[in-house]
Amino acid sequence: MERRDFVQFAGLTAGALALGRRVPQFSGALTPIPAGDQKDLADAALNARDTKIQNTTNTESYGAGVRVIAAGTWGFAATADVTIDGLAQAARDAVAIARANARVQTEPVQLAPQQGYGVVSWKTPIEKNALEVPLGEKADLLAAIGAAALKAGANYIDSGLFMVNEQKYFASTDGSYIDQDIHRIWPYFSVTVIDPKTGKFESRDALSAPMGMGWEYLSGRPAGKVSGPGPRKYGNYYDMLEDATLAAPQTKEKLAGKSVLAGKYDLVLDPSNLWLTIHESVGHPTELDRVLGYEANYAGTSFATLDKWQSKSFKYGSPHVTIVADKTQPYAVGTVGYDDEGVKTKNWTLIRDGILVDYQKIRDQAHILGQTASDGCCYADSWNDVQFQRMPNVSLQPGRAPMTPAQMIAGVDKGIYIVGESSYSIDQQRYNFQFSGKLFYEIRGGKLAGMLKDVAYQSNTQEFWNSCAGVCDRRDYRLGGTFFDGKGEPGQISAVAHGAVTARFNGVNVLNTARKL
Amino acid sequence: MPPLSEQDARALLERTLKLSRAESCEANISTSSGGNIRFARNTVTTAGGSSDRSLVVQSNFGKRSGTATVNQFDDASIERTVRRSEELAHLAPEDPEFMPPLPQQQYVATNAFFDSTAGITADYRAEAAARSIAPAKERDCTAAGFLQDGTSWSAMMNSAGLFAYHRQTGINYSATVRSNDGTGSGYVTRDYNDVGQLDAAATARIALEKAVASRNARAIEPGKYTVILEPEASVELIQDMLFSMDARSADEGRSFMAAPGGKTRLGQKLVDERITIYSDPAHPDVPTSPWLGDGRAFQRTPWIERGVVKNLFYSRYWAAKQRREATPPPANIIMDGGSASLEDLIRDTARGVLLTRTWYIRFVDPQTLLLTGLTRDGTFYVENGQIRYAVKNFRWNDSPVIMLNNVDALGKPMRVRGCMIPPMRVRDFEFSSLSDAV
Numbered sequence: 001m002e003r004r005d006f007v008q009f010a011g012l013t014a015g016a017l018a019l020g021r022r023v024p025q026f027s028g029a030l031t032p033i034p035a036g037d038q039k040d041l042a043d044a045a046l047n048a049r050d051t052k053i054q055n056t057t058n059t060e061s062y063g064a065g066v067r068v069i070a071a072g073t074w075g076f077a078a079t080a081d082v083t084i085d086g087l088a089q090a091a092r093d094a095v096a097i098a099r100a101n102a103r104v105q106t107e108p109v110q111l112a113p114q115q116g117y118g119v120v121s122w123k124t125p126i127e128k129n130a131l132e133v134p135l136g137e138k139a140d141l142l143a144a145i146g147a148a149a150l151k152a153g154a155n156y157i158d159s160g161l162f163m164v165n166e167q168k169y170f171a172s173t174d175g176s177y178i179d180q181d182i183h184r185i186w187p188y189f190s191v192t193v194i195d196p197k198t199g200k201f202e203s204r205d206a207l208s209a210p211m212g213m214g215w216e217y218l219s220g221r222p223a224g225k226v227s228g229p230g231p232r233k234y235g236n237y238y239d240m241l242e243d244a245t246l247a248a249p250q251t252k253e254k255l256a257g258k259s260v261l262a263g264k265y266d267l268v269l270d271p272s273n274l275w276l277t278i279h280e281s282v283g284h285p286t287e288l289d290r291v292l293g294y295e296a297n298y299a300g301t302s303f304a305t306l307d308k309w310q311s312k313s314f315k316y317g318s319p320h321v322t323i324v325a326d327k328t329q330p331y332a333v334g335t336v337g338y339d340d341e342g343v344k345t346k347n348w349t350l351i352r353d354g355i356l357v358d359y360q361k362i363r364d365q366a367h368i369l370g371q372t373a374s375d376g377c378c379y380a381d382s383w384n385d386v387q388f389q390r391m392p393n394v395s396l397q398p399g400r401a402p403m404t405p406a407q408m409i410a411g412v413d414k415g416i417y418i419v420g421e422s423s424y425s426i427d428q429q430r431y432n433f434q435f436s437g438k439l440f441y442e443i444r445g446g447k448l449a450g451m452l453k454d455v456a457y458q459s460n461t462q463e464f465w466n467s468c469a470g471v472c473d474r475r476d477y478r479l480g481g482t483f484f485d486g487k488g489e490p491g492q493i494s495a496v497a498h499g500a501v502t503a504r505f506n507g508v509n510v511l512n513t514a515r516k517l
Numbered sequence: 518m519p520p521l522s523e524q525d526a527r528a529l530l531e532r533t534l535k536l537s538r539a540e541s542c543e544a545n546i547s548t549s550s551g552g553n554i555r556f557a558r559n560t561v562t563t564a565g566g567s568s569d570r571s572l573v574v575q576s577n578f579g580k581r582s583g584t585a586t587v588n589q590f591d592d593a594s595i596e597r598t599v600r601r602s603e604e605l606a607h608l609a610p611e612d613p614e615f616m617p618p619l620p621q622q623q624y625v626a627t628n629a630f631f632d633s634t635a636g637i638t639a640d641y642r643a644e645a646a647a648r649s650i651a652p653a654k655e656r657d658c659t660a661a662g663f664l665q666d667g668t669s670w671s672a673m674m675n676s677a678g679l680f681a682y683h684r685q686t687g688i689n690y691s692a693t694v695r696s697n698d699g700t701g702s703g704y705v706t707r708d709y710n711d712v713g714q715l716d717a718a719a720t721a722r723i724a725l726e727k728a729v730a731s732r733n734a735r736a737i738e739p740g741k742y743t744v745i746l747e748p749e750a751s752v753e754l755i756q757d758m759l760f761s762m763d764a765r766s767a768d769e770g771r772s773f774m775a776a777p778g779g780k781t782r783l784g785q786k787l788v789d790e791r792i793t794i795y796s797d798p799a800h801p802d803v804p805t806s807p808w809l810g811d812g813r814a815f816q817r818t819p820w821i822e823r824g825v826v827k828n829l830f831y832s833r834y835w836a837a838k839q840r841r842e843a844t845p846p847p848a849n850i851i852m853d854g855g856s857a858s859l860e861d862l863i864r865d866t867a868r869g870v871l872l873t874r875t876w877y878i879r880f881v882d883p884q885t886l887l888l889t890g891l892t893r894d895g896t897f898y899v900e901n902g903q904i905r906y907a908v909k910n911f912r913w914n915d916s917p918v919i920m921l922n923n924v925d926a927l928g929k930p931m932r933v934r935g936c937m938i939p940p941m942r943v944r945d946f947e948f949s950s951l952s953d954a955v
Contacts, residue, residue: 059585079567079568080570096639097552100564100642104560104643143610155770156769293557296659296693297661303953303954425890425891427952427954431952434914489665511914513881
């Protein structure tokens with residue numbers, strides 16, 4: 001079917017889109033999915049236990065979603081029957097749903113105007129399509145990683161490669177016909193070490209990040225290696241074999257480490273830990289739909305209310321804290337050319353020098369803030385789900401003054417240096433949070449003094465960001481993120497990145513999490 | 518999506534297996550159809566209908582296997598999927614843990630499908646939303662909520678002669694009501710296979726009453742408290758414990774079920790002797806599929822009986838290696854209780870905190886199953902058998918194993934999130950800090 005026929009036939013007022021499955025399956029790619037009809041999706045991954053490859057799967061899903069406005073109300077219907085009749089039925093269903101709901105509707109939809117872009121396309125800038133790498137090469141990599149970790153002293157290692165190619169076609173009556181070819185990659189592992197005498201065990205996951213990149217992320221290029229205090233860390237290129245080899249002795253050291261004494265510490269947080277704290281305590285509270293109450297029944301609302309934004313003086317954090325939203329950032333896993341309402345993506349500031357200055361918003365929300373355009377952060381995770389406001393890449397900006405992590409640690413008398421993210425939990429208005437990490441190093445008198453275990457830090461969002469006493473400079477900027485940010489009912493996932501530099505937070509409450517059964 | 522009858526499912530699966538050139542082959546179909554409505558700010562926000570289907574084909578050559586999935590059921594798509602799974606199998610390395618397809622199994626009958634639920638319309642959903650919104654407006658409150666209903670049909674067949682078919686309906690209705698002064702919030706959730714059991718107005722009223730009662734909460738010091746847990750407040754902790762009872766992790770020494778010296782806690786007393794938890798796919802209050810996706814039959818399975826661990830669940834490979842029965846993971850979770858109501862438990866409490874909901878629960882330490890989370894949408898101080906006042910929310914750090922050792926009283930189980938869970942009174946539940954969230 002011709003694209004324009006597709007749109008005209010469906011009779012859309014807001015758009016139609018076609019994309020793939022909600023959750024990437026554990027799977028392994030054979031060849032790329034043929035791109036001919038523009039509406040396929042392949043999710044691919046491969047996983048292994050120790051040195052043994054376990055799942056080899058290819059998944060594809062194909063369908064169309066139709067979103068309409070009728071009587072001032074949204075309606076949505078999706079179908080896997082992508083035929084003239086199937087689409088006509090979906091469009092009729094969407095209109096019927098909109099009309100049924102119109103009688104309960106009290107806030108008719110107001111859409112920010114959007115220019116049509118005509119026929120355009122966008123592709124994640126990759127060097128090598130991960131889906132085109134032969135399965136044998138991937139299997140060999142995971143087997144080598146398993147062998148290396150076991151040789152280095154791990155009792156167990158689970159590993160895997162997530163690779164996603166999302167081929168998405170969007171069309172709307174605004175006059176946009178947008179093809180996007182989106183690539184994501186995420187290698188991961190988890191190493192476990194057991195003390196046979198005590199039966200105690202500890203694990204350490206990979207220090208990789210999900211990236212908007214191709215197979216080149218796994219090249220292990222020297223440019224991606226970050227030296228400095230504590231363990232080896234990685235930037236835009238990842239050496240999985242090296243990380244797995246280093247993980248085993250680090251996990252042993254953690255197992256033998258000192259159980260932390262609960263109390264107040266100055267925390268030095270590596271970007272591999274801080275990204276998740278940014279995600280939960282800044283990314284989610286600045287989603288305008290949460291602020292307004294649209295997510296009240298599920299994820300909750302937000303402490304960052306409109307009156308705080310209107311005051312132009314709400315101190316979200318200390319003056320060191322500037323946080324930017326950006327859907328255009330290279331390498332970031334949430335980067336695309338256009339969002340799922342046909343809006344070109346951009347970057348904008350959420351917190352400037354500690355002050356809350358903006359939110360994340362889409363076409364039907366812009367008018368609420370007196371603005372005239374969407375931020376371009378509307379997303380649906382499948383043709384089967386309706387698009388709504390989703391978090392763009394949200395990142396802590398580097399400091400202007402030169403500062404390295406080593407210099408930052410040298411200034412801390414009693415603290416903990418935390419690398420990698422782990423357990424995380426935050427309340428429904430994003431005040432009280434508790435985070436843990438993968439590796440914890442005690443800081444005494446400006447020096448690292450051995451590994452700790454059983455560490456979790458607990459704080460209040462505003463107190464925490466106002467306790468930020470310094471951020472490292474641009475040289476330390478790295479990305480973290482996830483494929484699986486969850487939101488909405490029915491639940492949808494979304495890939496999002498968070499950039500950060502190592503940052504210091506003074507006087508944070510640390511718990512000891514050891515218990516006896 | 519039109520209904521997938523047993524006859525149609527069998528024909529589609531036979532057509533798929535006929536195309537196979539592999540040494541063995543297994544195919545699973547799942548199709549679903551349903552709708553939902555979402556409301557917030559006392560108005561409908563999004564609503565939709567959707568249907569989907571998938572055919573999963575696994576082809577095996579020796580110990581090599583490949584799986585391919587498709588959601589188009591025309592002949593060409595099915596053949597392409599079978600061929601792709603075979604190509605993947607040829608390219609895949611040998612899996613030393615490969616298990617061949619199962620022969621035909623015996624499945625219990627479960628009554629999980631209801632025409633009433635399959636026939637829900639957009640008008641019904643809109644009416645259910647209105648039942649929450651109108652009363653909230655009258656009491657100066659704002660309602661948000663979600664109703665989702667659907668029917669699923671699933672079937673599988675393999676080259677060893679196994680065929681299984683199941684159809685199921687479900688509806689879930691939840692609502693959060695917040696007082697317009699921003700100081701109170703209440704929540705309710707109900708789920709059923711049969712929509713006839715849902716009274717949307719009465720359900721919505723529970724959230725509204727909690728919102729009004731929880732206004733102007735007072736702060737009390739964090740610490741260890743006796744708590745009364747509504748089923749919604751404990752269900753996720755119990756689920757997290759049950760789904761961590763994997764035999765392999767225990768045998769390998771990396772689970773809370775591992776015991777020193779390479780042993781496990783199977784057969785040991787783990788929690789209070791009043792605790793009995795089992796699964797039963799045919800339970801009339803929580804009926805579900807009688808088979809797992811690999812063809813294994815779900816049966817009534819005791820997990821904890823009078824506090825003693827009776828079973829761990831196994832993969833087929835690990836069961837064969839350990840020479841154990843390949844007990845599948847829980848089909849559902851049914852926890853025995855008593856006959857007391859929630860009100861009875863409150864009446865017998867000298868001093869404690871009533872938790873109506875817990876939230877954002879995550880593992881902190883897999884060794885002890887330490888979890889962290891928060892209270893939400895209605896937390897109350899109880900003294901001398903009465904609810905005295907609303908209290909501010911807490912962050913907690915506790916383990917379900919410790920919680921079930923500290924049980925003081927159990928009430929009458931009710932369905933929540935597909936499980937049967939009693940209200941409980943528990944000693945020494947650990948609140949770590951206060952939360953300002955409402």
